[in-house]
Amino acid sequence: MTGRQPPTGGAQRHPLPATVAPALAPAVGVGTGRPAVEVLRARAYLSRVAEPPAPALAAFVEVLGPVAAAARVQAGDVPGPVAGETAARRTTDRAEADLEAAHDAGARLLVPEDGAWPRAALAPCLLAGVPALAPPVALWVRGPRRAAELSERAVAVVGARAATSYGTHVAGELGAGLAAAGVTVVSGAAIGIDGAAHRGSLAVDGATVAVLACGVDRVYPAAHATLLERIAATGLVVSEYPPGSVPARHRFLVRNRLIAALGAGTVVVEAALRSGAQRTATDTEALGRVVMAVPGPVTSGPSAGCHQLIRDGALLVTSTDDVLEAVGRLGADLAPEPGLPARATDGLGRAAALVHDALPARGARDTRWLVRESGLPPDGIRAALTELERRGLARCCDGMWQLARPGGGG
Amino acid sequence: MTGRQPPTGGAQRHPLPATVAPALAPAVGVGTGRPAVEVLRARAYLSRVAEPPAPALAAFVEVLGPVAAAARVQAGDVPGPVAGETAARRTTDRAEADLEAAHDAGARLLVPEDGAWPRAALAPCLLAGVPALAPPVALWVRGPRRAAELSERAVAVVGARAATSYGTHVAGELGAGLAAAGVTVVSGAAIGIDGAAHRGSLAVDGATVAVLACGVDRVYPAAHATLLERIAATGLVVSEYPPGSVPARHRFLVRNRLIAALGAGTVVVEAALRSGAQRTATDTEALGRVVMAVPGPVTSGPSAGCHQLIRDGALLVTSTDDVLEAVGRLGADLAPEPGLPARATDGLGRAAALVHDALPARGARDTRWLVRESGLPPDGIRAALTELERRGLARCCDGMWQLARPGGGG
Numbered sequence: 001m002t003g004r005q006p007p008t009g010g011a012q013r014h015p016l017p018a019t020v021a022p023a024l025a026p027a028v029g030v031g032t033g034r035p036a037v038e039v040l041r042a043r044a045y046l047s048r049v050a051e052p053p054a055p056a057l058a059a060f061v062e063v064l065g066p067v068a069a070a071a072r073v074q075a076g077d078v079p080g081p082v083a084g085e086t087a088a089r090r091t092t093d094r095a096e097a098d099l100e101a102a103h104d105a106g107a108r109l110l111v112p113e114d115g116a117w118p119r120a121a122l123a124p125c126l127l128a129g130v131p132a133l134a135p136p137v138a139l140w141v142r143g144p145r146r147a148a149e150l151s152e153r154a155v156a157v158v159g160a161r162a163a164t165s166y167g168t169h170v171a172g173e174l175g176a177g178l179a180a181a182g183v184t185v186v187s188g189a190a191i192g193i194d195g196a197a198h199r200g201s202l203a204v205d206g207a208t209v210a211v212l213a214c215g216v217d218r219v220y221p222a223a224h225a226t227l228l229e230r231i232a233a234t235g236l237v238v239s240e241y242p243p244g245s246v247p248a249r250h251r252f253l254v255r256n257r258l259i260a261a262l263g264a265g266t267v268v269v270e271a272a273l274r275s276g277a278q279r280t281a282t283d284t285e286a287l288g289r290v291v292m293a294v295p296g297p298v299t300s301g302p303s304a305g306c307h308q309l310i311r312d313g314a315l316l317v318t319s320t321d322d323v324l325e326a327v328g329r330l331g332a333d334l335a336p337e338p339g340l341p342a343r344a345t346d347g348l349g350r351a352a353a354l355v356h357d358a359l360p361a362r363g364a365r366d367t368r369w370l371v372r373e374s375g376l377p378p379d380g381i382r383a384a385l386t387e388l389e390r391r392g393l394a395r396c397c398d399g400m401w402q403l404a405r406p407g408g409g410g
Numbered sequence: 411m412t413g414r415q416p417p418t419g420g421a422q423r424h425p426l427p428a429t430v431a432p433a434l435a436p437a438v439g440v441g442t443g444r445p446a447v448e449v450l451r452a453r454a455y456l457s458r459v460a461e462p463p464a465p466a467l468a469a470f471v472e473v474l475g476p477v478a479a480a481a482r483v484q485a486g487d488v489p490g491p492v493a494g495e496t497a498a499r500r501t502t503d504r505a506e507a508d509l510e511a512a513h514d515a516g517a518r519l520l521v522p523e524d525g526a527w528p529r530a531a532l533a534p535c536l537l538a539g540v541p542a543l544a545p546p547v548a549l550w551v552r553g554p555r556r557a558a559e560l561s562e563r564a565v566a567v568v569g570a571r572a573a574t575s576y577g578t579h580v581a582g583e584l585g586a587g588l589a590a591a592g593v594t595v596v597s598g599a600a601i602g603i604d605g606a607a608h609r610g611s612l613a614v615d616g617a618t619v620a621v622l623a624c625g626v627d628r629v630y631p632a633a634h635a636t637l638l639e640r641i642a643a644t645g646l647v648v649s650e651y652p653p654g655s656v657p658a659r660h661r662f663l664v665r666n667r668l669i670a671a672l673g674a675g676t677v678v679v680e681a682a683l684r685s686g687a688q689r690t691a692t693d694t695e696a697l698g699r700v701v702m703a704v705p706g707p708v709t710s711g712p713s714a715g716c717h718q719l720i721r722d723g724a725l726l727v728t729s730t731d732d733v734l735e736a737v738g739r740l741g742a743d744l745a746p747e748p749g750l751p752a753r754a755t756d757g758l759g760r761a762a763a764l765v766h767d768a769l770p771a772r773g774a775r776d777t778r779w780l781v782r783e784s785g786l787p788p789d790g791i792r793a794a795l796t797e798l799e800r801r802g803l804a805r806c807c808d809g810m811w812q813l814a815r816p817g818g819g820g
Contacts, residue, residue: 166707295705295717297576298728307705307728316720318708354461357660373658375461377497 035113042070043111043138044095048242049073049086052254055134056081058126066111066137094242101243105217106232107142121151121262124287133257133286136240142216143236145207147262150236154184154209155327156263156284158256158277159193160270160302167270167302170294171196172203174267177320179206184235186211186262188255189228191221193269193277202230209262212239213255214247238262256280257287264327265290267317271305278305281314290326292317344393351376355384356393356403364400445523452480453521453548454505458652459483459496462664465544466491472536472789476521476547504652511653515627516642517552531561531672534697537761537790543667543696546650552626553646555617557672560646564594564619565737566673566694568666568687569603570680570712577603577680577712580704582610584677587730589616594645596621596672598665599638601631603679603687612640619672622649623665624657648672666690667697674737675700677727681715688715691724700736702727758797765794766803766813774810 043066050057060082061069072078073086074093102108110117117139125135141147157174159167171193175185179201187194189210201208210231212220216239219225231237240258241251253276260266260283268291271277281291291314296303310316317323345356351374358373359365365373370381385401388394395404453476460467470492471479482488483496484503512518520527527549535545551557567584569577581603585595589611597604599620611618620641622630626649629635641647650668651661663686670676670693678701681687691701701724706713720726727733758766768780780791795811798804805814 166709170708294708295713295720295726296707298580298704298706299576303705304728307726310705310720310726316705316717316726318714318717354660358658371498375464375495375498377494380494 035111038067039111039113040099040109041095042066044098044109044242045070045093046073046137047109047140047240048092048094048098049089050137051085052136052240052251053132053134053257054085054137055131057085058134058137061137062126066113098242098244101217102140105142105243107140107216107237107243110139110141110147112138116146116148118147118151118262120148121154124289125257125261128286128288130286132254133261133283135261136258138240140216140239140242141236142232142238144234145209145236147209147236147238150184150207150209151186151262153182154186154263155323156186156259156266156280157193157197157269158187158259158266158271158280159197159268160272160275160277160305161190161192161194162272162302163192163196163270164296164300164302166296166300167193167294168196170296171269172200174269174294174320174323175200175202175206175208176204178323179204179208181320181324183324184209184263186259188213188252188259189221189224189231189237191223195224195227197269198227198231202227202234205234207235209236209238211255211259211262212237212247213241213251215239215241215243215245217243218245218247220247252276253279257283260284260287260289263289265292265323267292267294267323268306268309268314269294270296270300270302271309272302273305273308275305278309281309285313290315292323292326294318344391348391348393349384349387351380351384352387355381356388359394359401359403361403364397364402366400370401445521448477449521449523450509450519451505452476454508454519454652455480455503456483456547457519457550457650458502458504458508459499460547461495462546462650462661463542463544463667464495464547465541467495468536468544468547471547476523508652508654511627512550515552515653517550517626517647517653520549520551520557522548526556526558528557528561528672530558531564533793534699534761535667535671537793538696538698539790540696542664543671543693545671546668548650550626550649550652551646552642552648554644555619555646557619557646557648560594560617560619561596561672563592564596564673565733566596566669566676566690567603567607567679568597568669568676568681568690569607569678570682570685570687570715571600571602571604572682572712573602573606573680574706574710574712576706576710577704578606580706581606581679582613584679584704584730584733585610585616585618586614588733589614589618591730591734593734594619594673596669598623598662598669599631599634599641599647601633605634605637607679608637608641612637612644615644617645619646619648621665621669621672622647622657623651623661625649625651625653625655627653628655628657630657662686663689667693670694670697670699673699675702675733677702677704677733678716678719678724679704680706680710680712681719682712683715683718685715688719691719695723700725702733702736704728758801758803761790761794762797762801762803765791766798769804769811769813771813774807774812776810780811 073090122135125133155178157171175197178185185197185201185208187197198208208231214220216237256279260280266280266284268277268281284291293306293309293314295316315326354374355370367381371378392404394401483500532545535543565588585607588595595607595611595618597607608618618641624630626647666689670690676690676694678687678691694701703716703719703724705716705726725736765780777791781788802814804811
């Protein structure tokens with residue numbers, strides 16, 4: 001097998017010691033413009049050679065660069081952990097076929113060497129040092145938008161498939177509210193909460209990102225064929241799995257780390273205990289992002305996971321404003337103080353407040369009655385009445401005091 | 411006015427300096443058996459002479475004892491702050507009439523000198539040092555149960571008058587669940603959540619305590635006439651306001667501190683923003699008790715106050731089990747935390763725990779240092795040290811206090 005031609009057209013091997021810093025790795029086209037063709041072919045190969053998450057492979061590619069790494073993987077000339085991740089598929093090179101299939105499906109391969117790569121969003125996947133959170137070696141994407149820009153102002157909204165009408169209502173409102181505030185909604189395109197969040201965003205012409213657990217050329221779930229088309233037409237459908245990949249069960253959990261990574265925070269709207277949405281929340285926390293959860297009736301099963309998240313430290317959010325405030329680093333979205341209407345009696349001294357409360361809704365009373373009723377001394381009553389009169393809250397008529405409404409209203 | 415006979419049958423005046431510790435105050439019958447008649451008459455008079463909360467009067471009575479304090483209040487021979495609280499009503503002595511009215515209504519006056527006084531429950535009202543939380547000088551009670559015993563295992567359940575069917579359902583379930591676990595449900599007998607909590611408790615033959623903002627001989631709200639009779643027949647109806655007192659608006663807020671004090675924690679089930687229930691939660695926290703809130707739909711106005719409480723640090727609870735776990739100090743209800751051995755300091759009162767924490771690991775300190783360090787008043791420190799000494803957690807040597815290890819261990 002070692003004699004086989006590497007998929008990248010014979011790139012030379014530059015065996016760098018494993019301690020070399022990523023910054024010193026070959027920097028051909030990193031982060032700027034269009035990547036070279038051999039880079040795309042190398043990453044297409046690497047994208048299929050290991051089942052994500054593949055932490056050893058990710059580190060190996062980071063150190064050697066994609067072209068050299070691909071050559072060595074294919075040659076079987078790799079350290080043990082990388083071999084463990086790649087041995088089963090290293091001789092299968094479908095790079096060209098995958099790139100072609102993607103093209104036919106209106107998709108393309110997005111690589112870290114591309115300026116549109118969501119570098120800042122995915123950086124914590126490497127930095128967290130958690131194997132399960134390892135970054136993808138590439139992303140297959142479908143849609144007109146650039147992932148780097150969308151993830152700059154993005155929030156993940158996820159939740160149960162078995163959602164209630166309450167949950168889908170709240171998810172839809174959040175999706176629309178975030179989109180209206182210029183925030184990208186990231187979710188998993190599943191039935192239930194995910195779909196409602198995407199639809200809410202689309203309803204106000206927002207850009208939304210669907211991260212799939214299968215190839216971007218597949219329609220899953222089938223009921224969301226139209227939804228996926230709409231997302232691909234205006235936002236971005238994303239997957240780390242090459243074209244044709246089937247949505248195997250474990251891939252949903254693995255995929256969730258990318259949903260978590262692409263947003264500045266994750267809002268969970270309804271989730272069963274020990275659900276995928278809870279896993280997304282765990283990943284979100286491990287990535288140093290904000291975990292948020294929407295409460296619901298304690299009598300509703302699908303809210304139980306959210307309540308547990310809140311007890312475990314997730315931020316309770318009830319509205320788009322709450323979410324924007326929590327991820328406020330995104331911009332100047334700080335929510336106004338929660339709807340506390342100013343009251344005419346705000347800021348009254350204790351005595352004045354007591355006297356105000358003591359005055360009957362109808363009719364008038366003299367100060368002697370107020371002394372008896374409130375238990376305040378006569379001077380206290382007089383000072384309080386002066387304060388109330390000055391604020392327009394009480395008025396005196398023939399020595400009798402009655403309530404007044406500021407502004408003259410009833 | 412100074413010539414007028416004091417209401418307590420001519421008790422001699424023993425003007426003690428204001429710095430005298432409560433422990434040195436007249437201890438006639440403190441906490442044991444039935445109190446003397448002159449004590450009852452003195453406290454009946456004091457119960458009407460100031461509008462609660464009356465922190466200066468409470469401290470004055472604590473220092474002088476009720477009989478001497480009542481005589482001096484009536485004579486107007488009191489420090490300025492006490493005069494401020496009592497001047498308006500000090501010449502009104504309706505002690506005999508109030509005791510008679512209570513008797514006619516099947517009620518009685520419960521005083522701190524009575525063994526049934528909920529001493530432990532109300533202690534934080536004094537120790538908190540917050541004027542608005544000042545303890546009552548007496549309680550008018552109606553019902554067969556002893557407040558001291560009921561409050562030993564009690565939880566307050568409060569909430570909105572304008573409750574939804576969801577809220578009243580949850581409150582009823584909690585009331586029944588707590589009662590079934592042998593926990594007293596304390597509430598305010600209001601329409602909505604309060605009533606549902608009381609009813610839930612009664613439905614499983616639990617003892618429930620209603621704390622009123624009017625005299626215990628009054629029926630308020632009128633719609634709860636039957637409910638109040640059922641509570642009085644099996645539990646306890648309590649008020650610090652003398653018979654005949656009307657439920658003036660400010661009294662509901664003042665009353666809430668007693669609801670908070672009589673439970674080991676307070677569960678808020680639906681509450682509007684800036685509601686009375688939120689005030690009870692604030693009082694609960696100030697008293698060092700556990701604040702709990704039940705979440706609900708974010709689309710429901712009456713749950714907004716609960717969600718804000720949770721964001722502010724209240725514990726989210728969804729079931730009776732959650733509540734029992736949160737106030738587990740009550741008894742053996744604690745779901746055993748894996749691997750958390752019982753600590754010698756478990757179950758200490760808040761003040762004692764504070765003082766225990768303040769004492770250095772090595773060396774000894776005098777009480778003056780502890781006052782400075784802990785911020786507690788001197789009597790709070792003394793009471794706390796007594797508790798610590800009794801539990802073998804601190805010992806005194808030549809007026810200096812140091813940590814001790816129970817059982818003599820290191």
